[in-house]
Amino acid sequence: MFDKETQCIIGEGGNGYEASISPPIFQTSTFEGGGEYSYTRLSNPTRALLERELAELEGGKYAFAFSSGLAAVNGVFSLLKSGDRVLISDDLYGGTYRMARNIFAKYKIGFEFVDMSDTELLEARLKDGAAMVFAESPTNPMMKVAPLREIGLLCRRYSTVFAVDNTFLTPYFQNPLDLGADLVLHSATKYLSGHHDVLAGAVVTNRAAIAEKLKLISMTLGNALAPFESWLVLRGIRTLALRMEKHQRNAFAAAELLKRMPKVESVIYPGLPEHDGHGLMNDQARGYGGVVTFSVDSAETAKSLIRGGRIIKFAESLGGFRSLITYPLTQTHASIPQEMRERIGITDRLLRLSVGLESERDIAEDLEFMFGCGY
Ligand SMILES: Cc1ncc(COP(=O)(O)O)c(C=O)c1O
Known part of the structure; x- marks a missing residue:
């Protein structure tokens, strides 16, 4: 077995086609008579290659690439049925909240929002029966860390399916299936x-029965990933290790720089030893x-920062080559009711920075500029 870094780079290579190092794109919606592939909504060789690589990277057997x-x-969520508790x-x-x-609450599926770091509370809720536990770790945007091993054991004990959104860490940094999850999800x-050039998603599992259902769901809902987009994600994976x-x-x-900025009140990054979830990570x-x-001292400061800098841009999304600053209150978390936002800590003073691949020095200079103390 290769290291993750090598796995990302090699994948299955050109997948045996004409000795190509990069795989071909099967840009076709349909296939001639009766072979392994019939229609791209059901399966397509480019998407299948991506799915095999994602499964390998997550240490799973089955993967499904979504649009x-x-x-x-x-x-x-389509694995659930009416009357289930999540x-x-x-x-x-x-x-995901929205x-x-x-959508799913309409089908009488009950969603209960819990603090995943409180495993006593989680166990008390699990005792009443739940079909699924769904966790992000670290969470978006508060970077809270869930004790995945412990939750995995609890889910096993109470026969509950455990799903983890691993978008923030990717399989390069974290493999929830190895920690007891049944399903891993990604915004690819x-x-x-x-x-910053493709929309894509993925689900990986080791459970054959769940995989069978996901296959039916994907081909029936019609939201599988298209061939060109599959290829773009494959290309991205080649440099995942380096980029991460x-x-x-x-x-x-x-x-570290933000901690020194005069108007910054708190910095939440799980790599900092003072972060609550640092040891768990x-x-x-x-x-x-x-x-x-x-978070900063006032809404005015937050609003001045989202004007951005010369390289840091005010935009939704994260995880791309470019540094982006996001205002969760009006962007990514606008759908969350105010009462819940306030309880979690999503205030008008909170900002999320997706740190890109520019030089450390240029990012630092841009942040100083944005705070009005540089250049
Ligand atoms: C943690 C997490 N999960 C899922 C999604 C949804 O992904 P997409 O925008 O690809 O639909 C996002 C998007 O920001 C996300 O941050």
């Missing part, structure tokens, strides 16, 4: 593809990722 991260969440992270991507509340729009190391190096530097992950969340 976005939310399509992957939709796939996982225990889900109280701090999570706003789009899907739970606005982010680090996996890494170039650099994102992380830059994130450490940005977090050291136990269950191989890195901390490239997202730094911070």
